[in-house]
Amino acid sequence: MDAFLQYTVQGLAAGGFYALAALGLAVIFGALGVVNFAHGSFYMLGAVASAVLLDVLGIQFWAALVIVPILMFIFGIIIELLLVQWLLKLDILYNFLLTFGLSLVLVDLVKRQYGVSGLPYELPAGLGGLLQIGSVEVPSYQLFVFLFALAVCLVVWFVLSKTRVGMIVRAATEEPERARALGINVSAWVTPVFGFGVALAGLAGVLAAPFRAITATMGTNFIIILFAIVVIGGLGSVLGAVVAGFLVGLVEAYGQGYAGTFSQVLIFVLMAVVIAVRPAGLFGRKEAV
Amino acid sequence: MSTDLETPLPTKFDVSDFDPRARRARSIRRLLLGTIALVAVLGLPWWVYPPIAVDIAAWALFAISVDLLLGFVGALSFGHAAFWGVSAYSAGLIAQNFGLPFPVAIVGGAIAAMIIAVPIGYLAVRRSGIYFAMVTLAFAQMIWFVANQWKDVTGGENGLQGVPKSFFGIELIETEAFYFYYVVVILIVAGAWLAWRIVNSPFGRVLVAIRDNSARTRALGYDVEKYKLIAFVLSAGIAGVAGGVFAISHGFVSLQELDWTTSGKVVLMTVLGGMGTLWGGPVGAAVIVLLEDRLATSGFDGIGIITGSIFILCVLLFRRGIWGTAKNLIDRARAGYAKRRS
Numbered sequence: 001m002d003a004f005l006q007y008t009v010q011g012l013a014a015g016g017f018y019a020l021a022a023l024g025l026a027v028i029f030g031a032l033g034v035v036n037f038a039h040g041s042f043y044m045l046g047a048v049a050s051a052v053l054l055d056v057l058g059i060q061f062w063a064a065l066v067i068v069p070i071l072m073f074i075f076g077i078i079i080e081l082l083l084v085q086w087l088l089k090l091d092i093l094y095n096f097l098l099t100f101g102l103s104l105v106l107v108d109l110v111k112r113q114y115g116v117s118g119l120p121y122e123l124p125a126g127l128g129g130l131l132q133i134g135s136v137e138v139p140s141y142q143l144f145v146f147l148f149a150l151a152v153c154l155v156v157w158f159v160l161s162k163t164r165v166g167m168i169v170r171a172a173t174e175e176p177e178r179a180r181a182l183g184i185n186v187s188a189w190v191t192p193v194f195g196f197g198v199a200l201a202g203l204a205g206v207l208a209a210p211f212r213a214i215t216a217t218m219g220t221n222f223i224i225i226l227f228a229i230v231v232i233g234g235l236g237s238v239l240g241a242v243v244a245g246f247l248v249g250l251v252e253a254y255g256q257g258y259a260g261t262f263s264q265v266l267i268f269v270l271m272a273v274v275i276a277v278r279p280a281g282l283f284g285r286k287e288a289v
Numbered sequence: 290m291s292t293d294l295e296t297p298l299p300t301k302f303d304v305s306d307f308d309p310r311a312r313r314a315r316s317i318r319r320l321l322l323g324t325i326a327l328v329a330v331l332g333l334p335w336w337v338y339p340p341i342a343v344d345i346a347a348w349a350l351f352a353i354s355v356d357l358l359l360g361f362v363g364a365l366s367f368g369h370a371a372f373w374g375v376s377a378y379s380a381g382l383i384a385q386n387f388g389l390p391f392p393v394a395i396v397g398g399a400i401a402a403m404i405i406a407v408p409i410g411y412l413a414v415r416r417s418g419i420y421f422a423m424v425t426l427a428f429a430q431m432i433w434f435v436a437n438q439w440k441d442v443t444g445g446e447n448g449l450q451g452v453p454k455s456f457f458g459i460e461l462i463e464t465e466a467f468y469f470y471y472v473v474v475i476l477i478v479a480g481a482w483l484a485w486r487i488v489n490s491p492f493g494r495v496l497v498a499i500r501d502n503s504a505r506t507r508a509l510g511y512d513v514e515k516y517k518l519i520a521f522v523l524s525a526g527i528a529g530v531a532g533g534v535f536a537i538s539h540g541f542v543s544l545q546e547l548d549w550t551t552s553g554k555v556v557l558m559t560v561l562g563g564m565g566t567l568w569g570g571p572v573g574a575a576v577i578v579l580l581e582d583r584l585a586t587s588g589f590d591g592i593g594i595i596t597g598s599i600f601i602l603c604v605l606l607f608r609r610g611i612w613g614t615a616k617n618l619i620d621r622a623r624a625g626y627a628k629r630r631s
Contacts, residue, residue, distance in 0.1 A: 035419050035423070083601065083605065086605055087604065087605070092418060093365050093419065093422070094604055094608070096422060097556070097600065098601055098604045100553055100556075100600065101557075101596075101597040101598070101600030101604065102597065102601060103597070104550075104553070104593040104596060104600065105594050105597035105598055105601070107593055108591040108593030108594045109594060111591070112590065112594075220549065221430070224426055224430045227423035227426060227427055228423075228427045230423070261438045262434070264431075264434045265431055268427055268428060268431035268434075269431075271427055272412055272428075275412045279415045279416060
């Protein structure tokens with residue numbers, strides 16, 4: 001039972017990264033119709049950026065948690081204006097391929113600059129210890145990641161569904177023509193939304209920095225798991241991305257705890273089951289193929 | 290769902306079929322292209338270092354197998370490394386454990402790839418478009434994990450070492466890459482011919498119909514999923530031949546063969562060469578293999594920066610690819626010529 005609780009916390013923390021990043025992926029897909037293959041690389045850049053900020057400028061974790069997403073937001077806007085926007089009108093595969101090429105470039109650039117061994121990063125002050133819950137000790141940082149990610153997801157959900165900005169973004173996403181007719185400059189909204197999605201990936205990267213190995217290739221397996229997550233959750237669905245993100249985090253943690261070496265395979269088995277039973281994903285709409 | 294991949298339909302029933310002069314021009318053109326292809330296939334190991342020639346041939350067939358799905362079914366497989374890699378491991382194991390001549394091992398590898406393609410394809414064809422790409426990528430990664438963990442069979446991170454090239458004791462072929470090339474190229478050409486036959490068959494017409502409008506094809510009474518699955522398995526078999534050739538040629542198999550970057554690389558070759566053209570893939574394969582060889586020998590360690598940039602430029606500015614652009618230019622020149630004559 002104790003072990004179970006520990007795996008649960010571990011899974012919820014891992015699920016926190018997945019949920020944040022998958023949320024970014026879902027928002028970008030929703031607003032631009034782009035499946036961003038470079039999302040794993042943006043996550044990696046978030047982690048690398050926090051390590052570099054610490055090393056060069058001495059910027060600590062808590063400041064990085066704010067600065068890195070802002071930097072990634074700007075970076076995302078540059079990428080959107082420079083590359084992604086030219087292919088928005090074409091088949092979705094083109095931007096998928098474009099962002100794949102981009103991820104190759106980003107990974108090898110980081111590899112050349114910082115080598116293949118991991119960059120050092122320490123647990124932030126105050127979160128390095130263990131927390132006593134009943135008879136179980138869980139690392140407090142993992143609990144923090146879970147709660148923080150959950151809070152961010154809730155805020156994003158609130159903004160999208162309850163505020164005027166969210167309403168405009170949803171209108172621009174679902175009915176671009178009608179939104180235009182009502183005087184909303186749809187294309188002006190698309191670019192910041194892409195930046196926002198990239199910022200979420202970067203934020204997941206900052207959270208991952210203290211307890212994952214920070215390497216150039218840390219995003220490559222991550223993006224494939226993210227794809228499995230959005231397939232499980234349903235690609236068009238923001239709620240699906242978050243729920244499936246936490247679900248996959250838990251499956252991964254329990255797998256590591258109980259199934260050992262084949263734990264990663266479990267995620268794909270879960271995906272296969274979902275495709276077989278509900279091809280549109282857990283929260284996907286039928287027509288969203 | 291229609292996919293606008295900017296690939297013109299391969300028009301089979303051309304008006305020019307009934308014009309004897311145009312027919313003669315067409316058969317001359319075919320003869321010319323066939324001669325160029327034959328010279329390229331036979332001359333390759335004379336112009337480039339023979340082991341590289343074998344690599345180009347293997348990647349060329351691999352790219353053709355991807356284009357069979359991408360260009361003619363409209364389904365981008367981002368997990369074709371699964372079939373290339375499964376075949377590479379299977380061919381390697383067959384050659385190592387049974388001492389059979391390598392063509393047998395390669396065919397065995399291709400069969401293994403087709404077997405593994407059945408369940409993956411069964412699930413993947415239930416989704417189309419971008420989902421298909423993500424699902425194939427995810428399943429390929431699953432196979433990678435299994436191979437990584439199943440160390441007794443695959444050797445884990447060490448891979449399979451010392452795969453023999455036995456060929457009825459003919460030493461020249463077993464040791465000289467130059468002569469080895471001429472044996473494996475028969476398998477490669479057979480695979481390419483199979484792809485060409487598939488595309489130019491009634492079955493291939495149905496595939497193109499699915500690509501252009503799957504709902505209408507279904508309404509016409511075709512079992513869309515079944516057709517896609519058969520195409521997927523055939524494509525996996527062709528990729529398997531390519532992977533087997535690659536494994537035997539190198540004499541070892543590593544996890545790299547199953548890696549997602551291998552899937553990405555072959556998609557790059559296909560797109561660079563020109564998707565939906567079938568013969569663009571080999572052109573793209575030759576460009577990328579030679580480029581990577583040049584970069585590796587010059588000691589440059591950021592190959593992804595170059596190939597990724599090529600990919601971005603190709604997708605942004607050059608979507609028809611090398612073969613598609615060349616074909617487009619020739620077609621336009623011909624149309625202009627015909628216009629001036631009439």
